Amino acid sequence: MPFLKFLYNPKNELESGGRAVAPIQADDNEPEKECPNCHKSIPISRIWANMNTCSCGYHFRMSARQRISFIADKGSFEELFSDVTSNDPLKFDGYANKLETVRAASNENEAVICGYASIGKTRCCLFVMEPNFMMGSMGSAVGERITRLFELATEKRLPVVGYTVSGGARMQEGLISLMQMAKTSGAVKRHSDAGLLYLTVLTDPTTGGVTASFAMEGDIILAEPDATIGFAGARVIEQTTRKTLPKGFQKAEFLLEHGFVDAIAPRRYQRSLVAMLLKMHCGGDEL
Amino acid sequence: MSGEAYEKVKKARSAGRYTGIDFIKGIFNHFFELHGDRRFADDSAIIGGVAYLDTTPVTVIAIEKGHNARERMQRLFGAPNPEGYRKALRLMKQAEKFKRPVICFIDTSGAYCGIGAEERGQGLAIAENLSEMMTLNTPVISVLIGEGGSGGALALAVADRVYMLENAVYSVISPEGCASILWKDSSKASEAADCLKLTAHDALELGVIEDVISEDNMDQPEFFAELRDRLLSEIRTLRADKQLLDHRYERFRAFGRSE
Ligand SMILES: [Zn+2]
Numbered sequence: 015m016p017f018l019k020f021l022y023n024p025k026n027e028l029e030s031g032g033r034a035v036a037p038i039q040a041d042d043n044e045p046e047k048e049c050p051n052c053h054k055s056i057p058i059s060r061i062w063a064n065m066n067t068c069s070c071g072y073h074f075r076m077s078a079r080q081r082i083s084f085i086a087d088k089g090s091f092e093e094l095f096s097d098v099t100s101n102d103p104l105k106f107d108g109y110a111n112k113l114e115t116v117r118a119a120s121n122e123n124e125a126v127i128c129g130y131a132s133i134g135k136t137r138c139c140l141f142v143m144e145p146n147f148m149m150g151s152m153g154s155a156v157g158e159r160i161t162r163l164f165e166l167a168t169e170k171r172l173p174v175v176g177y178t179v180s181g182g183a184r185m186q187e188g189l190i191s192l193m194q195m196a197k198t199s200g201a202v203k204r205h206s207d208a209g210l211l212y213l214t215v216l217t218d219p220t221t222g223g224v225t226a227s228f229a230m231e232g233d234i235i236l237a238e239p240d241a242t243i244g245f246a247g248a249r250v251i252e253q254t255t256r257k258t259l260p261k262g263f264q265k266a267e268f269l270l271e272h273g274f275v276d277a278i279a280p281r282r283y284q285r286s287l288v289a290m291l292l293k294m295h296c297g298g299d300e301l
Numbered sequence: 302m303s304g305e306a307y308e309k310v311k312k313a314r315s316a317g318r319y320t321g322i323d324f325i326k327g328i329f330n331h332f333f334e335l336h337g338d339r340r341f342a343d344d345s346a347i348i349g350g351v352a353y354l355d356t357t358p359v360t361v362i363a364i365e366k367g368h369n370a371r372e373r374m375q376r377l378f379g380a381p382n383p384e385g386y387r388k389a390l391r392l393m394k395q396a397e398k399f400k401r402p403v404i405c406f407i408d409t410s411g412a413y414c415g416i417g418a419e420e421r422g423q424g425l426a427i428a429e430n431l432s433e434m435m436t437l438n439t440p441v442i443s444v445l446i447g448e449g450g451s452g453g454a455l456a457l458a459v460a461d462r463v464y465m466l467e468n469a470v471y472s473v474i475s476p477e478g479c480a481s482i483l484w485k486d487s488s489k490a491s492e493a494a495d496c497l498k499l500t501a502h503d504a505l506e507l508g509v510i511e512d513v514i515s516e517d518n519m520d521q522p523e524f525f526a527e528l529r530d531r532l533l534s535e536i537r538t539l540r541a542d543k544q545l546l547d548h549r550y551e552r553f554r555a556f557g558r559s560e
Contacts, residue, residue: 098559103507104498108483154557161554183451185474185482188497189509192473193556195452196459199431200550207436223473225424226412226452231432245424245452246414254414264419274422 047074065281073238073281075218078127078144081177085285086140090132095162099123100155100187109186112148120146124155125180128163133175134289136296139167142177143224152224153184157194160228164201164212173211173296175288178229182222195227202231211295213288215279216243216266234291236279237266243275306494306503310476312468313447314410319519320379321348321363321406324446327525328532329354329361335392337384341421344385346377346413349392354404355533360396362389362457363406366447379448380413383426386456390430393437402440402536405457410475412453427456434459435553436546440539442532444514445469445501461539461549463509464531465501467516471509472499508555 046055051072061067065084066074082091102110117123125147131140141163143150150156160176167174183191205212214232218241225245229235237243244264252259262268269275279287312318325332329352337343349362366379373379381389389405396403412423434441443460449471465471474482476494481487498504501513514531518524539545 101559103557104496107492107496155559158557158559183473185479185497187557188473188499189471189504189507190556192451192455192471193509193553195427195455196431196435196553197556199428199459200435200553203432203435204550206432223452226427226456227431228428230422230425230428244419245412245427246419251414251416251419255416257416259416263416272420272422274425 067281071239071280073218073240075145075179077146078122078142078177081142082127082129082131082140084281085142085175085177085288086131086133087135091129091140092131093127093129094166095128095159096123098155098158098162100153102186103154103190104186104188106186106188112186116148120144122147124159125150125152125184126156126159128159130172131175133285133292136173136289136292138173138175138292138296139163139170140175143179145179148181148184149219150178150180150224151182151184151191152180152194152198152227153187153191154194156184157191157197160198161194161201164198164205167210168201168205168208171208171210173213173292174205175292176212176214176228176232177217178214178220178224179217180220180222180224180229182224192223195223198228199231202228206231206233211292213291215284215288216269216275217241219243221245221247230274235275236277236284236287237269237275238284239266239278239280241266243269303495304491306470306497306500307476307491309468309500310448310470310490310494313470316368318447318468320368321365321408321446324406324444324525324528325352325361325363328529329359332361335395336388338387338391340384340387342382342384344377344382344388345375346379346381346409347385347389349388351401354402354529354536357533357536358399358401359536360392360401360403361406362392362403364409364454364457366408377413379409380411381409381453381456382413382415382418383421383423386412386426386430389457390433393434393441397437397439400439402442402539403437403460404532405441405443405460407443407445407449407454407457408447408469409450409453410448411450412456427452430456431459435550438546440536440542440545441549442535442539444528445471445510450475459549459553461542461545461552462511462535464512464514465504465510466514467501469501470499471501471504472497 052070332352334350367373367376441460476490479493480489
């Protein structure tokens with residue numbers, strides 16, 4: 015990860031304006047987790063206190079609830095549409111059981127959480143995808159929740175902030191899942207045509223049908239360091255083309271270099287950055 | 302039922318089938334091809350241009366797989382690169398400007414899977430087509446003539462009317478891909494094809510398409526004549542629709558709607 019070091023040496027006041035990293039004293043018996051980047055073992059509590067990052071800059075994956083707690087102003091999040099769930103439209107073999115298992119294991123009932131929130135005191139509609147629910151795959155419920163959120167935001171004239179993480183379309187919902195790409199895109203377009211801001215933060219991994227729809231449709235697109243972002247899977251590309259993939263292929267930094275994201279936003283600066291951008295678009299002339 | 306869906310997949314992929322070019326030749330007059338996305342390149346997997354449908358000027362866009370090995374290589378087996386989708390969008394915008402209806406013929410295993418495709422933003426190219434087609438202020442009709450592979454097919458199918466040939470398939474993932482992910486066994490593609498509900502009749506039942514086009518007299522001249530008549534009559538209906546874009550939005554909004 016050659017870019018991370020650079021990113022953690024902020025060049026200007028703006029980039030350094032994030033939250034301080036909390037120094038936490040861990041007790042000796044605490045469970046530890048190895049960082050896949052620097053291979054240091056880190057106490058779980060320290061990872062958590064640092065917004066699921068390692069001191070080397072590595073970003074661990076993060077549950078949707080945890081993200082909401084660090085991005086939304088305290089107590090401001092008001093969840094919506096949590097009753098929208100999949101009705102297994104194809105009656106796909108084994109899918110109903112799979113959903114039950116995943117619901118029990120993740121403690122969530124779908125792969126995206128939506129609601130009202132304030133970020134730096136700016137009111138917005140927020141969606142955060144859940145990597146622990148079938149890797150954030152988009153089926154009818156994800157599509158419906160996101161579509162409803164954009165329709166609501168258009169009606170209330172609110173900006174939308176969205177965190178994506180997704181393996182793509184949910185194949186157990188077949189064509190109905192594919193249609194969610196068009197449906198969500200339509201709702202995003204109406205929101206955009208109403209002159210409202212949509213800001214996305216692409217996190218690891220954002221791929222397939224989500225990349226090819228609402229993830230890439232933001233006015234401003236941020237990405238977390240080292241996140242894998244792409245349409246086709248890297249392994250599939252390697253197998254089909256029989257070519258060696260370039261270094262850093264489909265990483266956030268690769269997308270920045272090719273012009274597909276506006277900035278890399280390390281987690282510790284994310285909240286202040288999103289808050290500032292929201293204010294700049296929705297807060298009028300006053301600084 | 303078992304195995305039937307996969308038979309359709311094989312038929313949809315079979316070499317002897319009419320390709321996009323055959324539909325253009327069979328249905329339209331004075332087709333003039335327009336090349337390039339004006340940004341990077343001209344994608345050979347997507348053919349686009351202007352033509353007459355009977356006496357009505359239209360914009361025609363078709364994914365072309367090629368008829369033989371040489372053509373297939375040249376057409377990238379009908380797997381468009383981002384510049385193909387961008388060319389299609391350019392021509393659709395042009396159609397909107399000149400108030401021409403758009404007719405798309407779709408036949409692809411999926412968007413091209415490659416290093417360059419990712420470097421040039423395959424995901425973004427598809428996403429832009431989805432959102433721009435949703436508000437394209439002119440009638441759009443899409444016909445799936447062979448394979449309808451996932452987002453790469455949908456990128457030309459955000460339409461007011463979508464039709465499928467009897468032996469065309471439309472799916473979010475190939476049955477082989479689905480089987481290897483779900484059961485770690487790509488030889489179970491036939492079972493996966495059943496589960497995915499990817500045939501024209503399945504798509505009709507799910508409300509994803511308006512109608513199935515019979516292939517009974519596909520080798521007769523009437524086949525294209527009938528298709529031409531159907532396109533003409535639908536275009537007449539769509540042109541009279543004062544809420545065309547609301548209806549298009551609702552058409553897609555309905556999938557997986559809950560109140
Ligand atoms: Zn580390």
